[in-house]
Amino acid sequence: MSSPVNIRQLQTSAPGFDAEFQRVLHWSAEEDHAIEERVKAILADVKARGDAAVLEYTARFDALEAASVAALELSRDELKAAFEAITPAQRSALEAAAARVRAYHERQLEACGRSWSYRDADGTLLGQKVTPLDRVGVYVPGGKAAYPSSVLMNVVPAQVAGVGEIVMVVPTPRGEKNPLVLAAAYVAGVHRAYTLGGAQAVAALAYGTATVPRVDKITGPGNAYVASAKKHVFGQVGIDMIAGPSEILVLADGSTPADWVAMDLFSQAEHDELAQSILLCPDAGYIAEVKAAIERLLPGMPRQGIIRASLEGRGALIRTRSMEEACEISNRIAPEHLEVSSRDPHRWEPLLRHAGAIFLGAYTSESLGDYCAGPNHVLPTSGTARFSSPLGVYDFQKRSSLIEVSEAGAQVLGTIAAELAYGEGLQAHAQAAEFRLSANNTKGGAR
Template sequence: MFCTPLRLSTFTDNFAAALQERLHWSRALDADIDARVAQILADVRQRGDAAVLEYTARFDALHVDSMAGLVLGAEDFAQAFHLLPEAQRNALQFAAHRVRTYHEAQRTACGGDWSYHDEEGTLLGQKVTPLDRVGVYVPGGKAAYPSSVLMNAIPAHVAGVAEIVMMVPTPGGERNPLVLAAAHVAGVTKAFTVGGAQAVAALAFGTASIPKVDKITGPGNAYVASAKRQVFGIVGIDMIAGPSEILVLADGSTPPDWVAMDLFSQAEHDELAQSILLCPDVGYIDLVASAIDRMLPDMPRRDIIAKSLTDRGVLIHTRSMEEACAISNTIAPEHLEVSSRDPHRWEPLLRHAGAIFLGAYTSESLGDYCAGPNHVLPTSTTARFSSPLGVYDFQKRSSLIEVSAQGARTLGHVAYILAQGEGLEAHARSAQMRCHALE
């Protein structure tokens, strides 16, 4: 089996246009999906548990008499954890420890409460508080992702969220033990075996059995993505993610088989995933292309990988590593590997990426599972203005203001002038009344 990633060179006149064409993918969701999702959202909002039970039976072939049959709690999570093979238990705990340690450091670095007094005794500051309740969506059934449980629930737990509600579909009643065990080590409060748009609707609006949350995070299919987009504003969401991406900046010093496999690691997600190589050594690009052809037949998901690399993959010959870094900033990839002898030479030039993996030994796949930083990352050039999921996504900030009597005179005079300039007389008089508090 062969696949043919597009070959581009910055030496050609049409490079920029050709690259943009390759990067493009349609963001528009199927209008029919949007319409069906809107109906589901409205139905769950109106009928609550009854609608959730009907959709769960229809879409997941899970028939229960009441919502009690869809609830999972701490005992279920603990039982699943203890029944796992020892190697899986240890791996989950190891990964969870690293993810928790990283996010605890992130919480410290991102700042907490602070305040100061100005020269007139007015107190100004910030108060940081966690969200009360969040919902974590986790794809279920055979395509289950315990790593997503860790990456979504642990930062919420570290942030101090009191209640973490997990939604995980179980088609035909099949529960994935690794997902439930991950909920045990990640601090999930409770779970419901509900999926799709109906799960998002229940979290956003609340039902008699499912509590309304403040924010919904986690990956899902087109129906889940559409639902998250439509309920945004009623609740917060993490992001609307596009196809997975990897960009490898290579100087030719890494074994080409390693780089080829790293490109596979994203291509195997789905046919729309994108894998890109940027390198100033055309001979090395040839070696990577040969490694792709040689190793592809042995990959279990070779058909998906071949489709992804043929339709969206690209191997780019650049003039230099400096130029490669500039192109990478334009692409703003989800995952960026700097596969170089001296990655720290190039890291200062890289401004836009969801996560940056430095050095030949740092495969993106380690970040997906156990390195520590979050694997929920911005895609489709949104790393230009977005960040990975983190503790800060589960906190909010309130401003603190306590004006002294002397401060009221100074600030009141300024506010009076500005409010009158805006034609807001009540604002002006409210400020002016404090101006004479000391007289």
């Protein structure tokens, strides 16, 4: 018989709740200086020696020997062969998930990813030109954690945005390739793929080598070395985000079967020991039911050791005074995944301001969002949903302002600009505007 799960049980009405609550939320993102130093050395080496350094680190860290980096490139035919070799059920699931992800991001493109312009009454044109990035790199885990869903979530929105070339890197320790990852790359439409991983893969994408093309932005999850490398190359290239441990917060009114909620808490806890699973509910009896379900269901989970460590280390079952208070606390947490497990989730949704993704209703498990609902599963963590958004089409585009000032418009705007420029002590700015004023322009217009 397994020992009880020592998950924290808190009450918002109890003295000292705030201090205990902060201990639950605390996660140290302090850098491991040994990792930082190793990563900086790898980045510098790849920048200086290119392919040769990439090959050395791939042999050292992935036990994968190759005569050249070109030999580590996966052809489109190899990706297609992987797709054809998986089971019909897997092929169908990949294609269905990709179609839903594509449909969602096409809607996103229509909503926010188009160029626009308008003219003032005087004929001045103002607008925004939206253009896709030329080339992006997608990092896909391929060691202990191999996620074909991450291929879809990173590649499909880049495709929808119109990115010219999508380059995928995926580690294959000892040469072991995950067929579902390769099949997902085929379905999603990756243009080039290399069996490279770690900080050396990030460096190759950021700086370019004789074989690996330099990209404009790098997206996708990875281990501590990958996260550190992305942080250090930011500025040289764009990145999506620096992600922390996975999180789920469930707001429950007691109407959902307790087993369902317990399993939803498990769904994030099984990622790793630092993942966070929290339940907020005003019903003490229901919290007891969920706790009993955790005890009953945990022994049947293949990753029960990881789940237990996560729940005991960073999990919590919190009794609130009301659902309104639960929503307030949710906004303080700003979770990655937020489930509103309620009879009437739309009653509470307007109160929720900060979350990476909001899952409404008892039937909307977070796992559906991870794989096939349609919205992106690359989400802000560690409270950054207060100011960050999910990965989307907009991450693979850039915006340029369009300004075309008419002669009439220059008379109005030139006077305003000159006044402000003189106030800032920038005479050339002011005179550049004044030269275009009719009173100063004896030729009556541009030549």
